[in-house]
Amino acid sequence: MAEQNAGHDAGQNAGRITGPDGEPAPAQGAVDRRPTVIADNLHIVYRVNGARTGKGSATAALSRIVKRGSDEAARGVRKVHAVRGVSFVAYRGEAIGLIGSNGSGKSTLLRAIAGLLPAERGKVYTDGQPSLLGVNAALMNDLTGERNVILGGLAMGMSREQIKERYQEIVDFSGINEKGDFITLPMRTYSSGMAARLRFSIAAAKDHDVLMIDEALATGDRTFQRRSEERIRELRKEAGTVFLVSHNNKSIRDTCNRVLWLERGELRMDGPTEEVLKEYEKFTGK
Amino acid sequence: MSHTTHDGGVAVSAIPSPDEGLTAAQLAATHGLAVSGARPSLAEYIRQLWGRRHFILAFSQAKLTAQYSQAKLGQLWQVATPLLNAGVYYFIFGVILHASRGMSQDVYIPFLVTGVFVFTFTQSSVMTGVRAISGNLGLVRALHFPRASLPISFSLQQLQQLLFSMIVMFVVAIGFGSYPGPAWLLIVPVLLLQFLFNTGLALIVARMGAKTPDLAQLMPFVLRTWMYTSGVMFSINKMMEGRSELAVRLLQVNPAAVYMDLMRYALIDGYGAANLPPHVWAIALFWAVAVFAGGFVYFWKAEERYGRG
Numbered sequence: 120m121a122e123q124n125a126g127h128d129a130g131q132n133a134g135r136i137t138g139p140d141g142e143p144a145p146a147q148g149a150v151d152r153r154p155t156v157i158a159d160n161l162h163i164v165y166r167v168n169g170a171r172t173g174k175g176s177a178t179a180a181l182s183r184i185v186k187r188g189s190d191e192a193a194r195g196v197r198k199v200h201a202v203r204g205v206s207f208v209a210y211r212g213e214a215i216g217l218i219g220s221n222g223s224g225k226s227t228l229l230r231a232i233a234g235l236l237p238a239e240r241g242k243v244y245t246d247g248q249p250s251l252l253g254v255n256a257a258l259m260n261d262l263t264g265e266r267n268v269i270l271g272g273l274a275m276g277m278s279r280e281q282i283k284e285r286y287q288e289i290v291d292f293s294g295i296n297e298k299g300d301f302i303t304l305p306m307r308t309y310s311s312g313m314a315a316r317l318r319f320s321i322a323a324a325k326d327h328d329v330l331m332i333d334e335a336l337a338t339g340d341r342t343f344q345r346r347s348e349e350r351i352r353e354l355r356k357e358a359g360t361v362f363l364v365s366h367n368n369k370s371i372r373d374t375c376n377r378v379l380w381l382e383r384g385e386l387r388m389d390g391p392t393e394e395v396l397k398e399y400e401k402f403t404g405k
Numbered sequence: 406m407s408h409t410t411h412d413g414g415v416a417v418s419a420i421p422s423p424d425e426g427l428t429a430a431q432l433a434a435t436h437g438l439a440v441s442g443a444r445p446s447l448a449e450y451i452r453q454l455w456g457r458r459h460f461i462l463a464f465s466q467a468k469l470t471a472q473y474s475q476a477k478l479g480q481l482w483q484v485a486t487p488l489l490n491a492g493v494y495y496f497i498f499g500v501i502l503h504a505s506r507g508m509s510q511d512v513y514i515p516f517l518v519t520g521v522f523v524f525t526f527t528q529s530s531v532m533t534g535v536r537a538i539s540g541n542l543g544l545v546r547a548l549h550f551p552r553a554s555l556p557i558s559f560s561l562q563q564l565q566q567l568l569f570s571m572i573v574m575f576v577v578a579i580g581f582g583s584y585p586g587p588a589w590l591l592i593v594p595v596l597l598l599q600f601l602f603n604t605g606l607a608l609i610v611a612r613m614g615a616k617t618p619d620l621a622q623l624m625p626f627v628l629r630t631w632m633y634t635s636g637v638m639f640s641i642n643k644m645m646e647g648r649s650e651l652a653v654r655l656l657q658v659n660p661a662a663v664y665m666d667l668m669r670y671a672l673i674d675g676y677g678a679a680n681l682p683p684h685v686w687a688i689a690l691f692w693a694v695a696v697f698a699g700g701f702v703y704f705w706k707a708e709e710r711y712g713r714g
Contacts, residue, residue, distance in 0.1 A: 154436050159429030206429070234442025235546050237710050243441040244433035248549060256543035257464075261471035270467050273460035274548055305474060 155329055155360040156209040156232055156249065161241040163202040163224070163231050163384075201227040203384040204241070211246075214361040216375035216392065218368075218399055224384040225364045229331045232362070246359070247328035250275070255318055264295055264302040264309070264317055271321035285324050292350070293320035294343065316343055323350050330358040368396055444709040447702070454551045461554050465561040487570035490525070491518040491577070498638040506643040511581045512675040518577045519672055520637040522570040523665045526563055527603050528628050533559040534607025535624050538615035538711050545712040552711045553704050556611040560604040564596070574672065583674040591671035599664040601693040605700030612704050615711050635661040642680055657682040660692040 202224045209215055217225045230236040233249045257274035258267045268289050272282035293316045295301045295309075306314055332351065348370075355361045355374065365371055371378065371392065378395040380388040388395045427435065445453065454461075473482040494517055498504040505513040537556040538545060545552065571592075579585070614620045634656065636644070641662060645653045656662060667689060669676045682688070 154432060154438065156441075157429050157433050157438060208429075208432070230546055232441060234549070235712055237442060237712065242429070244429065244438035245441040246436070246438050249441065250549065251547060253547055256541075256547040259467055259471045261474040262467055266467060266470075270460075270463050273457075273463050274544075274550065276457070276460075276550065279459055 153211045153246075154208045154244075155211050155246045156207075157244040158205055158207050158228075158232065159242045159244070161202055161205045161228075161231060161243060162200070162239040163227050163236055164239040165199040165201055165227075167197045167199060201384050202231065202381075205381070205384075205386045206241075207379060207386065207389055209360050209362075211359045213377050214355055214363065214375045216371035216378040217362060217364045217381060218366075218371060218378060218395070219381035219387075220403070223381045225381055226333055227384075228381065229333055229362060229364060232329075233331060245329060249329035249331060250325070250327045252322045252327075252330060252332045252354075253318075258306065258318065258321075260307040261305055263305055264290075267306055267317070268302075268321055271318075272324065275322070275325050277325055289320045289324050292323075292346070293317045312340060312343075319343075319347055323347070323354060327354065327358050329360045329362075330354055331362040331364075333364045368400070372396065442709055444705070447705060450551055450553075450705055450708065454553055454557075457550050457554050460550065461558045461561065464554070464558045465565065468559070468562045469565050483566065483569040484572055487522055487525070488573045491521055491573065494518075494521050494638065504639045506639060508640065508643070509675065511583075512673060515574075515578045515581050515583060515673045516640070516669055516676060517638060519574055519669050520665050522567060522574055523599070523668050524632055524635060524637045524661055525570070526567045526599065527606070527661055527664070528632065529566070530560045530563045530603035530607045531610055531628060532621075532624060533563065535610040535614035535621050536618075537607065537611040539618040539621070542712065552708055553608060553701065556607040556704070557604055560600065560607045563603065564600050567596070578672050583672060588671050592668065595664060595667045595671060595689070598689050598693040601697040602660055602664070605693075605696035605698070608700035608704040609696075612707050615707070631659075631661060635659055635665065637665065640680065654682055658688055660689075660696070663689050663692065 205224075205228060217228065219225050227236065229251060231238060232243055232245065233251050234243065234245070235251070257271055259270070262270065268286060269279075269282055272285075272289075273279070277285075290296055290302055293313075295313060295317055301309065301313070306317070309317070351374070361374070363371065363374055375392050378388075378390065378392050378399075379386060380395050380399055388398055433439075444450075469483075470480070473479055476482055478485065495514060499513060499517060508516065534556045537559050538552060541555055544555075575585075610620065610624070636656070641653060641656045645656065657666070663682075663685060666681055667685060670678065670681055
């Protein structure tokens with residue numbers, strides 16, 4: 120776990136640090152102005168092999184190998200510049216919404232903040248380890264729900280004791296066992312709604328310093344949605360900073376006090392929720 | 406792509422911060438923030454990996470179980486698959502091609518079965534290793550853990566697979582007159598050394614496969630060539646009779662041949678020390694330590710780059 124600090128580095132910049140709790144809050148903000156995430160001119164580029172033109176043929180692939188030494192574009196490696204020069208500072212206690220049309224780079228930005236996607240240029244600095252809410256990739260459909268709870272917990276970095284402690288909580292929260300003993304069946308036998316509920320329950324079982332949520336609210340039936348929104352509010356209270364990606368302006372209004380609006384990988388607007396959403400709704404024509 | 410300078414080179418006027426006039430890097434340093442996704446030091450990396458040991462073990466066991474979970478016979482296939490494999494190799498090399506070259510049936514059949522299983526251990530560690538990162542990008546892009554967990558976990562899965570195969574190996578050995586004795590204890594260090602070697606190899610190909618996924622297509626051919634030169638179905642000594650000493654020794658120091666021969670020596674009564682090259686244990690130890698340490702460092706060096714699409 121990261122140190123809950125800011126006081127120990129006072130020597131580096133003695134003129135600016137005034138107290139053991141870091142900076143005294145400036146006039147404009149009631150929140151503690153301690154940065155938790157700093158993005159500095161961040162660029163993320165995906166490389167896609169063999170996606171140039173419609174000719175995905177063997178000759179095209181061969182020419183790619185032959186031209187190895189030359190420029191990437193000439194070898195048919197297409198670059199997708201998903202995030203272009205985004206800079207911002209997030210502070211402790213903020214809940215930040217990320218909005219923008221599909222493919223505007225929201226999820227990519229989240230992954231980059233979490234340190235899961237390497238930056239092409241620029242840097243992300245974080246306090247502690249930001250984590251993405253989601254364990255889908257670690258779970259295996261051929262295993263029972265029970266084993267997936269354990270596997271998912273371990274994959275998120277929980278200890279065996281922590282999982283044992285929370286196991287019943289996770290199962291109860293998912294509601295999987297409400298209609299019979301389903302937790303001992305392989306996950307492939309679950310309906311898509313049931314599987315989504317279990318996945319969310321596992322993911323939400325851990326406490327996080329910096330929490331990032333990617334449209335996780337939209338799973339399950341009405342009851343479960345309400346229950347998971349409740350849980351996210353709880354997680355927010357425990358976490359230092361929350362990032363939320365959503366296309367649902369209402370849930371952004373309900374949970375966030377600041378919004379970043381991304382369009383084509385660029386930061387189009389950054390400000391208080393109401394201000395940005397007003398512009399965004401004008402833009403999308405709602 | 407031209408790289409602009411960061412670390413203080415970029416002015417960040419857009420940041421609405423009380424630390425007016427500081428660059429992002431200075432602001433981060435002031436508040437003790439670290440670069441996200443940066444590569445930890447080697448010691449820190451090993452510490453993190455040790456912290457994830459439960460995940461590594463659970464992941465390997467889960468993969469092993471998931472493999473046969475749809476089959477009617479279920480986990481019975483863990484033993485049935487290697488048994489069928491041994492049967493096919495015996496039919497082709499023992500019955501049709503007579504590769505035994507003067508070895509008696511009592512020696513040749515356990516010799517063949519041991520060779521096939523031990524080589525398969527290395528072979529499948531490499532095959533799963535090459536896809537350990539490139540085949541699990543979803544996992545790499547969703548969760549934080551030292552990436553070496555994946556290739557290590559896959560080698561561990563293969564080790565557990567081999568332990569199932571050992572059941573068949575023991576039955577075959579006993580069936581052909583090699584009874585358990587003190588020599589069988591040598592199996593433990595042999596397995597340990599081979600596991601280290603395999604893991605090192607898996608780490609190396611995992612990094613290469615993460616950069617060039619095409620290796621997964623190429624690897625079966627490389628591995629098959631390796632298999633035919635390692636003396637899986639024939640004895641190198643008998644095959645190379647009359648050739649120069651150097652040629653025989655060169656074939657014998659091949660790590661796959663070393664671990665196979667040691668396992669046969671431990672297990673089979675009629676397979677004596679004469680079949681082993683000199684200093685065989687030193688060679689086995691060298692391959693294990695060198696490849697594991699080298700592979701681990703080589704994999705760690707690219708830690709921050711895994712997951713790039």
